[in-house]
Amino acid sequence: MDNGKLSAVRVAVREAPFRSFLGRQEPSIVQFSPQAGNSLVVDQNDYHFDHAFRSSVSQEQLYDALIQPLVDKLFCGFQCTAMAYGQTGTGKSYSMGMVTDKEPTKEEHLGVLPRCLRDILDRVAAQQENTAELTRITASFIEIYNEKAFDLLSTSPMDPMVTSRCQSRTCMPLASQQDLQRLLQLGTSNRHVRRTNMNAKSSRSHAIVTIHVWQEDGKELARMNIVDLAGSEGVRRTGHEGVARQEGVNINLGLLSINKVVMALAAGHAVIPYRDSILTTVLQESLTSQSYLTFLACISPHGCDLTETISTLRFAKSAKRLRLNPQQMNMARAHQLQLQQKQSMAARTPHIFRRVMTSSTSVKRSRPPQNAGAGAPIQNSSYLMPPKAKESIPLMQLQLQRTRSEMGLTPKAKKRAREELQLEMGLIAPSVSDMSESSLVQPQDLKPLALPMLHIQRTRSEMVLTPKGERRGQEEELQLDATLVEPSRINFSDCTQEEQDSKTMAPPPPPDNGRRRSRSFFHSSVLSIPEEPGAQQQQSQQPMRCLFFSSPFSPINLQPADSLQMSGILPLETSVRPQVRRSARLNSMCNITQHPPEQQEQQQQQQKNESVLRRSMRLAVKLEKGVVQTKDLLTTQISGSVRVRGVRSKAAATNWMSKHRVMFLNLLNTAEVRELQKLPGIGPKTAFALVMQRSRLGGFQSLAQIESLPIWAGKKWLRVCQANCLDP
Numbered sequence: 233m234d235n236g237k238l239s240a241v242r243v244a245v246r247e248a249p250f251r252s253f254l255g256r257q258e259p260s261i262v263q264f265s266p267q268a269g270n271s272l273v274v275d276q277n278d279y280h281f282d283h284a285f286r287s288s289v290s291q292e293q294l295y296d297a298l299i300q301p302l303v304d305k306l307f308c309g310f311q312c313t314a315m316a317y318g319q320t321g322t323g324k325s326y327s328m329g330m331v332t333d334k335e336p337t338k339e340e341h342l343g344v345l346p347r348c349l350r351d352i353l354d355r356v357a358a359q360q361e362n363t364a365e366l367t368r369i370t371a372s373f374i375e376i377y378n379e380k381a382f383d384l385l386s387t388s389p390m391d392p393m394v395t396s397r398c399q400s401r402t403c404m405p406l407a408s409q410q411d412l413q414r415l416l417q418l419g420t421s422n423r424h425v426r427r428t429n430m431n432a433k434s435s436r437s438h439a440i441v442t443i444h445v446w447q448e449d450g451k452e453l454a455r456m457n458i459v460d461l462a463g464s465e466g467v468r469r470t471g472h473e474g475v476a477r478q479e480g481v482n483i484n485l486g487l488l489s490i491n492k493v494v495m496a497l498a499a500g501h502a503v504i505p506y507r508d509s510i511l512t513t514v515l516q517e518s519l520t521s522q523s524y525l526t527f528l529a530c531i532s533p534h535g536c537d538l539t540e541t542i543s544t545l546r547f548a549k550s551a552k553r554l555r556l557n558p559q560q561m562n563m564a565r566a567h568q569l570q571l572q573q574k575q576s577m578a579a580r581t582p583h584i585f586r587r588v589m590t591s592s593t594s595v596k597r598s599r600p601p602q603n604a605g606a607g608a609p610i611q612n613s614s615y616l617m618p619p620k621a622k623e624s625i626p627l628m629q630l631q632l633q634r635t636r637s638e639m640g641l642t643p644k645a646k647k648r649a650r651e652e653l654q655l656e657m658g659l660i661a662p663s664v665s666d667m668s669e670s671s672l673v674q675p676q677d678l679k680p681l682a683l684p685m686l687h688i689q690r691t692r693s694e695m696v697l698t699p700k701g702e703r704r705g706q707e708e709e710l711q712l713d714a715t716l717v718e719p720s721r722i723n724f725s726d727c728t729q730e731e732q733d734s735k736t737m738a739p740p741p742p743p744d745n746g747r748r749r750s751r752s753f754f755h756s757s758v759l760s761i762p763e764e765p766g767a768q769q770q771q772s773q774q775p776m777r778c779l780f781f782s783s784p785f786s787p788i789n790l791q792p793a794d795s796l797q798m799s800g801i802l803p804l805e806t807s808v809r810p811q812v813r814r815s816a817r818l819n820s821m822c823n824i825t826q827h828p829p830e831q832q833e834q835q836q837q838q839q840k841n842e843s844v845l846r847r848s849m850r851l852a853v854k855l856e857k858g859v860v861q862t863k864d865l866l867t868t869q870i871s872g873s874v875r876v877r878g879v880r881s882k883a884a885a886t887n888w889m890s891k892h893r894v895m896f897l898n899l900l901n902t903a904e905v906r907e908l909q910k911l912p913g914i915g916p917k918t919a920f921a922l923v924m925q926r927s928r929l930g931g932f933q934s935l936a937q938i939e940s941l942p943i944w945a946g947k948k949w950l951r952v953c954q955a956n957c958l959d960p
């Protein structure tokens with residue numbers, strides 16, 4: 233037999249010999265097909281199974297055909313189960329080898345269990361000769377009687393077991409057939425047996441002998457369950473009353489539940505009623521896809537047993553419909569191990585990577601080989617992830633984390649991306665003293681190529697916007713990637729120097745409603761040439777401005793210019809980042825509380841200037857940190873502008889920060905809970921606590937006083953400062 237193609241579920245039928253005590257010889261109700269060895273006819277119905285054994289079949293033939301292939305699978309790491317099912321007195325215990333007599337059983341009558349153990353021990357001995365690997369064999373013996381499980385090898389076999397799946401069983405080491413004999417004698421002496429009308433020694437319980445194969449390292453390689461079910465019986469025919477009758481009812485209940493489980497599995501139901509009886513609960517592992525399953529249906533040749541025989545054959549037929557795939561399940565278990573490995577790795581990894589580790593596709597890609605389950609023991613899962621992949625996981629996770637965050641797939645990712653970007657790009661309001669002149673742009677180092685480069689950076693950082701903005705950002709970044717043209721490819725040959733400057737630096741005028749301008753418009757404006765000649769002329773007369781700052785306000789005179797009326801410059805403050813938007817919101821809240829409505833327009837203008845200042849400050853920080861390489865920046869003229877602005881931005885940033893702190897303090901002194909909790913980093917609880925503290929103190933004098941309040945746990949205040957662009 234080709235064991236590699238062994239069917240996961242095999243069903244065989246064995247006809248019992250005529251019971252002599254019935255005292256009559258009659259033709260068997262079972263007709264075997266003379267051609268095929270796996271078909272039979274009962275009551276004019278054809279039945280086809282994997283094997284159909286006549287009553288004349290020997291124990292050895294039965295074992296070789298049915299069980300011996302399972303031993304092969306056992307040593308490949310698969311769970312195996314052989315189960316005898318049928319009417320009482322049809323030879324289940326005899327076939328399974330669970331009967332013990334005082335005299336030693338003759339070789340020809342040895343059942344499945346002793347033959348199986350002999351095979352296993354032979355293999356272990358052969359294995360030890362070749363590999364010197366110490367494999368241990370142990371066995372447990374339990375019974376399920378009256379819906380209770382009993383450990384037949386324990387010192388108190390009459391006490392029912394407590395655990396539902398009977399995991400904690402007494403195991404006896406098996407090193408020889410004598411050990412097995414002792415085990416069976418001990419077990420069967422404790423087993424519930426009763427004389428019935430049908431069988432002189434009828435088993436009144438379902439018995440399960442489990443042979444465990446242990447590896448040298450103490451892990452269980454696999455186990456073989458030999459199950460001798462109690463016989464199905466008609467309560468009327470056995471003539472039992474009282475306890476025996478109740479036994480019969482419970483036996484039938486257990487068998488019925490097995491029937492239901494097998495039918496549910498065969499029908500592919502999502503819910504399998506394993507918990508209907510203790511028998512199916514204990515056998516759950518064997519009745520799932522992780523096991524090689526062999527049913528032996530024992531049937532009677534007597535006409536008087538026709539109903540039970542047909543019932544048994546129906547059960548066998550439904551068992552034949554079972555479709556298990558233990559090899560696939562072995563892979564599933566291997567994947568489960570892989571998942572556990574990932575989770576344990578995630579537990580040892582900094583928080584920032586954890587979510588990626590548990591959901592990343594990078595590890596999923598390293599699937600085990602398709603034939604992993606065929607021959608490899610499942611305990612060894614080292615093949616699941618190649619060592620190189622293991623090493624590169626943190627890097628991949630970092631990349632994935634960034635990608636996910638940038639794409640804004642989840643709010644958490646967005647938040648994290650924002651924090652990362654703030655840290656990396658220096659967008660958190662910097663301390664002005666950190667800025668040094670030496671880091672500013674040197675005119676000779678600047679090149680036009682930096683313009684689109686910086687736009688890409690801007691675009692990427694702007695992706696942490698509102699969900700709508702993010703979607704648009706993603707689409708437009710794709711467009712940008714596809715359409716971006718280096719400035720060097722723009723034909724400047726026909727232009728004057730001024731025109732070139734205007735093309736490079738001056739985008740078209742903003743739309744009238746240009747509060748939130750689309751980025752595609754922005755991008756195209758970077759590289760497009762204004763169509764109206766008048767506009768160009770007008771632009772050339774305007775003071776030089778850097779597109780990065782894009783601000784119409786003069787760096788020397790901090791009074792706002794009429795930016796929206798000035799042509800040729802796209803005010804970048806319209807495509808603000810979250811911090812800027814929040815700051816604007818913060819400002820507007822302050823304005824509402826502090827200024828009369830007629831001053832609001834002026835205040836709005838001032839806010840725009842302040843956000844521009846912050847951008848200038850940001851660029852200065854970028855330059856300082858080397859995020860923007862000075863040698864890659866703009867033309868000398870622009871660099872001059874940047875330099876001037878860089879110098880100016882220090883003062884401007886200081887100015888802006890002090891104003892911002894005052895406004896923030898005013899807001900905390902005046903806003904209600906509902907308004908406060910809109911601030912970034914401040915939730916409802918903190919907002920409420922702030923208002924309570926404010927009323928207690930009669931108002932906050934300074935941010936330092938707020939910082940000293942006992943409402944900030946850990947680095948909460950620092951986070952609030954960072955989120956609100958405050959110098960902590």
Ligand SMILES: Nc1ncnc2c1ncn2[C@@H]1O[C@H](COP(=O)(O)OP(=O)(O)OP(=O)(O)O)[C@@H](O)[C@H]1O
Binds near residue numbers: 318321322433
């Ligand atoms: N194929 C067989 N060859 C010889 N003897 C058999 C065969 N099958 C069964 N017997 C005998 O029939 C009797 C009953 O068999 P057994 O106890 O195995 O039946 P059972 O199905 O386990 O019954 P129960 O379910 O009541 O326990 C035993 O004495 C056994 O030796």
